[in-house]
Amino acid sequence: MKRLVAWLACLVLAGCLEEPEVVAPDRPPGTGTTPAPRVLVVNSLSETLSSLDLATSEMTVRAALLGRWPSRLESAGNERILAVASGDNAVDVLDARSLAVVHSIDIGIGANPWHALPYSNRHAIVSGWQAHEVRRIDWVLGRASAPLPTHAGPEGIVVSGTLAFVACTGYVGGDEGYETGRVDVIDLDAWTVVRSIDVGRNPQDLCMDASGRVHVLCTGTYGAGSKPEAGSVHIVDANSFAVEAVVPLGGSPGRFVCTDAGIVWVAGFEGGVRRYDAESGAILPELADATLAAAGFSAVDWDATTDTIWLTHFELDLLLAVDASSGAIDDQWIVGDGPGDVLVFRPEN
Amino acid sequence: MNLLARWIVAPVTTWLCVIVCADDALALSWGPETNLSSTSTDSETGLTHRPLLFDSAGVLHVAWSERSAPNQNYRILTRWLEGGAWTDPETIVDYFASDPGVGGGAKYPSLVETPSGELHLFWHDYRVAGIHNVEIFTKMRDAEEAWNPDRSADIRLTTTDHPETLGDNGYVPVPVVAPDGAIHVTWYDFRFDGLAAEILAKTRPAGGVWDLAPGDDADDRVTTDAEHSELVDVDVDAFGRAHAVWRTLGAGARVHFASRDPSTGLWSAPVLVDTSGETAGAPAVVVDSEGEAHVVWPDSRDGGRALFVRTREASGTWGAEQRLTDPAHGADEPSMTLDDSGTIQLVWHDGRVSLLNREVFLRSKALASPWDGSSAQDERISNASGASVRPSVTARNGVVAVLWKDARLGNNEIFVRIGGALGTSVDETTATAAAALHASPNPVRGALVRVSGAAPGALGVFDVTGRRVRSLRASDGPISWSLDTDSGGRVPPGVYFLRDAESRTARVTVAR
Numbered sequence: 001m002k003r004l005v006a007w008l009a010c011l012v013l014a015g016c017l018e019e020p021e022v023v024a025p026d027r028p029p030g031t032g033t034t035p036a037p038r039v040l041v042v043n044s045l046s047e048t049l050s051s052l053d054l055a056t057s058e059m060t061v062r063a064a065l066l067g068r069w070p071s072r073l074e075s076a077g078n079e080r081i082l083a084v085a086s087g088d089n090a091v092d093v094l095d096a097r098s099l100a101v102v103h104s105i106d107i108g109i110g111a112n113p114w115h116a117l118p119y120s121n122r123h124a125i126v127s128g129w130q131a132h133e134v135r136r137i138d139w140v141l142g143r144a145s146a147p148l149p150t151h152a153g154p155e156g157i158v159v160s161g162t163l164a165f166v167a168c169t170g171y172v173g174g175d176e177g178y179e180t181g182r183v184d185v186i187d188l189d190a191w192t193v194v195r196s197i198d199v200g201r202n203p204q205d206l207c208m209d210a211s212g213r214v215h216v217l218c219t220g221t222y223g224a225g226s227k228p229e230a231g232s233v234h235i236v237d238a239n240s241f242a243v244e245a246v247v248p249l250g251g252s253p254g255r256f257v258c259t260d261a262g263i264v265w266v267a268g269f270e271g272g273v274r275r276y277d278a279e280s281g282a283i284l285p286e287l288a289d290a291t292l293a294a295a296g297f298s299a300v301d302w303d304a305t306t307d308t309i310w311l312t313h314f315e316l317d318l319l320l321a322v323d324a325s326s327g328a329i330d331d332q333w334i335v336g337d338g339p340g341d342v343l344v345f346r347p348e349n
Numbered sequence: 350m351n352l353l354a355r356w357i358v359a360p361v362t363t364w365l366c367v368i369v370c371a372d373d374a375l376a377l378s379w380g381p382e383t384n385l386s387s388t389s390t391d392s393e394t395g396l397t398h399r400p401l402l403f404d405s406a407g408v409l410h411v412a413w414s415e416r417s418a419p420n421q422n423y424r425i426l427t428r429w430l431e432g433g434a435w436t437d438p439e440t441i442v443d444y445f446a447s448d449p450g451v452g453g454g455a456k457y458p459s460l461v462e463t464p465s466g467e468l469h470l471f472w473h474d475y476r477v478a479g480i481h482n483v484e485i486f487t488k489m490r491d492a493e494e495a496w497n498p499d500r501s502a503d504i505r506l507t508t509t510d511h512p513e514t515l516g517d518n519g520y521v522p523v524p525v526v527a528p529d530g531a532i533h534v535t536w537y538d539f540r541f542d543g544l545a546a547e548i549l550a551k552t553r554p555a556g557g558v559w560d561l562a563p564g565d566d567a568d569d570r571v572t573t574d575a576e577h578s579e580l581v582d583v584d585v586d587a588f589g590r591a592h593a594v595w596r597t598l599g600a601g602a603r604v605h606f607a608s609r610d611p612s613t614g615l616w617s618a619p620v621l622v623d624t625s626g627e628t629a630g631a632p633a634v635v636v637d638s639e640g641e642a643h644v645v646w647p648d649s650r651d652g653g654r655a656l657f658v659r660t661r662e663a664s665g666t667w668g669a670e671q672r673l674t675d676p677a678h679g680a681d682e683p684s685m686t687l688d689d690s691g692t693i694q695l696v697w698h699d700g701r702v703s704l705l706n707r708e709v710f711l712r713s714k715a716l717a718s719p720w721d722g723s724s725a726q727d728e729r730i731s732n733a734s735g736a737s738v739r740p741s742v743t744a745r746n747g748v749v750a751v752l753w754k755d756a757r758l759g760n761n762e763i764f765v766r767i768g769g770a771l772g773t774s775v776d777e778t779t780a781t782a783a784a785a786l787h788a789s790p791n792p793v794r795g796a797l798v799r800v801s802g803a804a805p806g807a808l809g810v811f812d813v814t815g816r817r818v819r820s821l822r823a824s825d826g827p828i829s830w831s832l833d834t835d836s837g838g839r840v841p842p843g844v845y846f847l848r849d850a851e852s853r854t855a856r857v858t859v860a861r
Contacts, residue, residue, distance in 0.1 A: 046598065046601075046602040046628070046629060047598050047602070048601065048602070060652075061627065061629075061649040061652060062601065062626075062649060065600065068544055068545075068577070068598075069544070087544045177451060222452065290734075291703070291735075294705070294735050294736065294756065295756060313705070315736070315738060316679075316704065316707060316736055317629065317654070317679065318679075320705075329705075332704050332705070334649075334652075334653045334654050334676075334679040334700075334704065336602075336629055337602065337630055
């Protein structure tokens, strides 16, 4: 009931929520140091956050408690981290030093938020997987605005200029499976859907390559259905919205990351870790370390500073550091139960 | 441990070591790893702790679920090892193409045997309404009979419908059989809150039937809090008290424990087992012959992850926590069983070989021995090129069987390995198990114990002090012991040991 009341109030006050643009405080009063660079891991099953101090390589397995059904993490400026708690229908704003919750932003009953991506120094766009909508949140003030409907099952988001590309999985229920996968394009200023792009089945994640093209990771149907569809990547021109190429990855890839070197790294529960060339779409040879081809990889991020690929393995509860140039495993750490997302947090000085 | 228990333990363990532990109990001889599923589709096991068992005749039964087209749903298969050979895979719970759901079907089977030799299978099933109403099912087969794969043989144990929770789902049933034959099954269930499951339980009384009345009252609610509870394990003591452990999320991942009083049918209030709040994985519990409940769980308090154990004495007093493994190895998914000799067999997987290449390990704890905190005596069970996970273990008459899954062949397959003091291969080891001395029913409340597997010649019955109370003579085929002594009276209730002419032993409990 508490959440319902808040949601109704939000609807009534929606027009009042557009606060005048203010500059988010880069550092809270009384603090003079930049938060330490870390690699953060969402442990989906134990609902905890693990933290690796990049300066000392010290791993804290349970650095903080997260909300129910935690999903994705994003950096929000130098001082904040957004952690989505799907089961709580909330986006938790964490202090980047203490990892304590500063705000818990209610996204609405039944929204099942998936991804919260900052696009300004105070706003982020949040996908509501079960409510088939996106919302704008103010992570400085801790408020959410009225929802904007999208196609079914929105998950991953990427922002290019004033446009947000939202992967709409088309998931409409356990028995019906997936309708056509689409990417809804949202004008962040006008706060409206300006285009929908048909892509492959079950698009879940997006990234933008060095030339500005949007890569759409379509997980496929996990081999199910009378006409099972395998995973693929659809590469979209961010200006014309045309699908320029399709990379037939196969398997059931779940997450990926575009690097500045023009290589896209893919993590999959099925199919393991794979790479392809962002420009040509050519799938690169398997990595020399065969253990990276095993099933169970759940998330990936890239550290541009050290050219390191960070991977999580869901079933083995591992965080791995892989040298992006050699493909060799540099190090690995045990994290909490069921790691589902990884974030390299490097505040700018 | 109370004084009475101490008084009993000393002579029992002394005697056990005379007649059973002549060889080092840890020095098992292991057969090869055997792939039981051997298909191109994924097979699934684990979490239920009971996917395999030796029945009272020494036959090893295994059940697992296997994924199939068109909807990637699962069906349940079984094989058993009898006379040194595995039977062909047999589907005992099928699904239909018209069944709702994708990636569901029938999953996480577990097996128990009653004193009368019935095998009972439990699983959770998506047939009712797919992901929107997963229910607990069971079916049984009489001793020596075949499984009936027809759905008419399946019993839907949970009957509720809570559409308001958007998922009235029960998951991962774990059964256990009390000495009197009562069956307790525990699982976690989202019927009250679609976001936070509770631990539920149901009991089929000895000689009775399942309560299948519609509604929540047919099931016992073990937890009632707002936190999410999951991944339960359960064991039962000689007095019929069921002891359950599970993981609770909310303020970190914690281990909780509760017991069911057989006289009232009520579950105690849950108590917290771990003190750190750093639990990573699911706990396991086993109750030894002295009534001590041993709880093992993965814990990250020291960085990395290690197994910890804490023992609850029969009096209800909890001992201190003890770390069992190296945190750097990342141990996870413990599972335990109790051998007839009172030895606890603990299995888990860890990354001591490589964190990406987990292997299954086994550690034995004799009844009177403390838990060994070192890895020196660990037995490495799996030898796969990929990760071996979700291990379970069963043991009988000195033969231990370990089951797990790994993807060494490219997809998840079910593997089993059998060890025994006398076995050097699967066939020989199994033959040992099948031919082992066996007493039934056990515990015995009536007037007769049937003894099978005895070598021709003298068969002695000894009490816990080692005193021979009855001299029998075995020939070919089973013989009976009328619970009498050589002097003509009936033996008092307690634990007795049978020893045949080849020094094989069996333990039998005479109940009041």
